[in-house]
Amino acid sequence: DQAQIGYYLxxxxxxxxxxDKNGRLIGLRGRTLCKEEAERFxxxxxxxxxxxMYNHPLGMTLYNLDKAKKNIALMKKVxxxxxxxxCLHYYDFxxxxxxxxxxxxxxxxxxxxxxxxxxxxxxxxxxxAFDKEFTNPNGExxxxxxxxxxxxxxxxxxxxxxxxxxxxxxxxxxxxxxVDRGVDxxxxxxxxxxxxx
Numbered sequence: 610d611q612a613q614i615g616y617y618l619x620x621x622x623x624x625x626x627x628x629d630k631n632g633r634l635i636g637l638r639g640r641t642l643c644k645e646e647a648e649r650f651x652x653x654x655x656x657x658x659x660x661x662m663y664n665h666p667l668g669m670t671l672y673n674l675d676k677a678k679k680n681i682a683l684m685k686k687v688x689x690x691x692x693x694x695x696c697l698h699y700y701d702f703x704x705x706x707x708x709x710x711x712x713x714x715x716x717x718x719x720x721x722x723x724x725x726x727x728x729x730x731x732x733x734x735x736x737x738a739f740d741k742e743f744t745n746p747n748g749e750x751x752x753x754x755x756x757x758x759x760x761x762x763x764x765x766x767x768x769x770x771x772x773x774x775x776x777x778x779x780x781x782x783x784x785x786x787x788v789d790r791g792v793d794x795x796x797x798x799x800x801x802x803x804x805x806x
Contacts, residue, residue: 612697617656621646624656625672625693627665630729632675636665638693638714653714669721672696672712674729681709681730688736689713690786695738698788702795716740723765736802737762737773738788741781755803762805771805774798 615624622639629635637656641647655664671689673696681687690696690712699710713722716739726732737758743750755775762771774787778801780794781787787798 611700612693614697617658619658620656622654622656627667627670627672628675629670630674630678630725635670637663638667667714668719669725670714671722671725672714673708674711674725676705677708677711678730680707681711681726681732684709685731685733686736687711687726687730687732687734688738689718690788691716691739692786695786695788698786702788702792716742717761718765720765723768727768732769734770734772735762735765735768736799737771738786738798739773740784740786741776742784744783746775746777746779759803759805766805772802773805774802777801 613626616622617624617639620639621642623642625638625640626634627636627638639654639656640652641650641654655662657663672693677687686709688699688710690699690710692714693712696710696712700708711726713719718737726735739758743754745751746755758773758775762773765771776787776798780798781790788795
């Protein structure tokens with residue numbers, strides 16, 4: 610209810626409303642419940658009703674910024690997840706008063722999103738908490754993913770102190786968000802995050 614998540618029968622999709630920094634509705638994103646469609650077109654798609662698309666440029670916004678911006682400004686810290694569901698988990702774990710989570714709705718953080726954070730909240734610390742995309746932290750896939758996150762954070766380190774969550778101990782499954790296995794696992798991952806210098 611807090612996030613106004615719904616269901617669109619016509620597309621067999623969960624509906625996820627997106628709001629701008631001031632809480633105005635700017636688009637609807639749908640997550641299909643049909644396995645065949647997810648495999649063919651991807652899990653997430655814009656909602657289309659009566660030939661009207663309810664999409665918006667995801668790279669120009671941050672999900673949950675409208676609800677978290679005051680806390681981010683107060684705590685000077687933000688957690689950036691990939692997906693909306695992770696923000697909902699974070700809210701469940703820590704409540705409204707400590708909700709400092711946003712989602713970039715993808716696997717990279719861009720300059721427009723950094724600027725959005727800096728103009729509206731001015732955090733001094735940005736923690737990237739993306740989904741796990743490797744099976745072995747010391748293998749080729751783990752090294753490649755580590756380098757991707759480090760390079761992305763290093764690119765923007767003049768804006769704020771950056772760190773990122775990287776699962777070295779196998780606490781998460783493949784494709785898991787850092788919050789998918791509960792608050793205790795999340796806290797362990799957070800405490801062992803990689804500081805970008």
